[in-house]
Amino acid sequence: MTVSMSWRSPRAALAADALFGEGPAAADHTRLSTALRAAADNAHGGRAFAALPFDREQTSTIVTPVGPPSPRAEAVVARLLDGGQSSPDDYRDGVRMLLDAVADGDVAKAVLARYRDLASPQPCDPLAIADRLGRTHPSAHVFALPVAADRHLVGASPELLVAKSGRAVRSHPLAGSARRSAEPAVDRANAAALRESEKDRREHAYVVDAICDVLAPYCVRLDAPEPGLLGTDSMWHLGTEITAELRDPDVPVSELVAHLHPTPAVCGTPRLAAYDLISEAEPFDRGFFAGAVGWTDAAGDGEWAVSIRCGEVAPHRIRAYAGAGIVAGSDPDAELAETSGKLSTFLAAVTA
């Protein structure tokens, strides 16, 4: 069955008709890399795309472009469903539960997510939603990838999980957030406060440390400078531009992805304890949200983003997701407000 897909990022842009199918899970990185390389060999444009779910043990979706895109309909304006969201009270309770786990020493950080549902009377076109996201987020990784026969994962992720070209590797983890403001002085003050926030720097450092721990054994050089700021339409984030040089240029990018995912930007520290707590605290399955999306070519090079600022789009239903990192010092109301700011990136593109 052929479906449509699109990808637009700093290194690649493609809209295409594609074949898609189930692929190996991230936990099975050797089979995942083999499957992606085989798909890239046959792909129109030489790149195979994939979406990995949040759960490392769940199967991935491999998307193989086969030709130029078929003509498409326009996106329609969707509307929020009343009550179609994980409840804000449950979210605050979940934050309190995770704060107890932090206080007990079970985890240092865990990321709690929630969702909002939308309905559309007309069938939604995932690629048109991605086009809209691309217009307002020129430097994001903008994707519309099929994850089931009638469902696409669509989003504009600001977070580079890992990119590889020959020996050169880059990662740009984000964690630690503040809301943007339309008032320039307030916007600048929010950014400055974020840069100085001990709690946010700590929340950020868990992600950088986890990424460096995974990459270090592969590398002859690894640089992680002080965090800077990255601004999206609605949020400021702390971000670290990690660069590294591989010992062996033949290590496929998918192997790095498979070991990095899920980072503490979407899961927590330590990973397994955080994963178990998230399963208890979140009353829904994340599916492909907080997973990884990206592409690989036949040489094993590629570019992968963390699947955030996104939603799953079915013809008449959309579910948008967002999460926030919980560490000692997190406040339930502030974390809930942060997820609203993050949700607005995707919601603006489907409701405007």
Ligand SMILES: C=C(O[C@H]1C=CC=C(C(=O)O)[C@@H]1O)C(=O)O
């Ligand atoms: C989990 C999300 O964001 C991550 C990326 C940037 C900042 C984050 C934070 O400050 O909590 C999250 O770790 C999301 O957007 O759903």
